[in-house]
Amino acid sequence: KFSFSDIYDPVTFTGCRLAEARVYDLFSKVAPGSMARHLDYAQGYNLTNRMPLFVKPSKPLSVMDTMELFRSHAENTWFDPRGETRRDVGAGPGHSPYRWRPLTWKTADGKRYVNERTIGTQQTAWNFVATSRAWMPAPLRALMWWAPDDSSTGVRIPVYGGTRK
Known part of the structure; x- marks a missing residue:
């Protein structure tokens, strides 16, 4: 095997x-x-x-x-x-x-x-939690909650898949 x-x-x-x-x-x-x-x-x-x-x-x-x-x-x-x-x-x-x-x-x-x-x-240098939401408009479907440093203390910010800047 x-x-x-x-x-x-x-x-x-x-x-x-x-x-x-x-x-x-x-x-x-x-x-x-x-x-x-x-x-x-x-x-x-x-x-x-x-x-x-x-x-x-x-x-x-x-x-x-x-x-x-x-x-x-x-x-x-x-x-x-x-x-x-x-x-x-x-x-x-x-x-x-x-x-x-x-x-x-x-x-x-x-x-x-x-x-x-x-x-x-x-x-940890950085970490993220990502989700995909089929019911949302295309630019908002993918959402990543990104945080610098330690995943137990880092402040998470939303980054949408449709973000261009």
């Missing part, structure tokens, strides 16, 4: 923990109860317990729902970097969800550590 992922981007601990964990967070929110069995994969501990390529949301998602998903810091999950659900010295006394680079590092005695990488992260 052909696997695009196995050929072009084989799964690794860091791939799961720094990327797939973000997908796990989003899937867990849109399809509650469907992802618990894949926690060990998203943690990077069981690389054979692959997540599905997609999930069916438990309810239709609005543009606002999507924007809210992009703000996630994995609050109240195993990956919550604020140090609320499990100890995380990087959170500091203010329980900050932000982590600075590097995302992984080794101490002098060889111990490896990982900073969780959430969906909403300050390393």
Whole structure:
């Protein structure tokens, strides 16, 4: 059986923990109860317990729902970097969800550590949520909500598909 992922981007601990964990967070929110069995994969501990390529949301998602998903810091999950659900010295006394680079590092005695990488992260240059609205006139059908920087804090501005200037 052909696997695009196995050929072009084989799964690794860091791939799961720094990327797939973000997908796990989003899937867990849109399809509650469907992802618990894949926690060990998203943690990077069981690389054979692959997540599905997609999930069916438990309810239709609005543009606002999507924007809210992009703000996630994995609050109240195993990956919550604020140090609320499990100890995380990087959170500091203010329980900050932000982590600075590097995302992984080794101490002098060889111990490896990982900073969780959430969906909403300050390393984002820009982000957008797009929608297509068939009932609108052609210049207004496509609408992109664009924001600079972090998807959890960036102010979104509407950019219509018919915009020329």
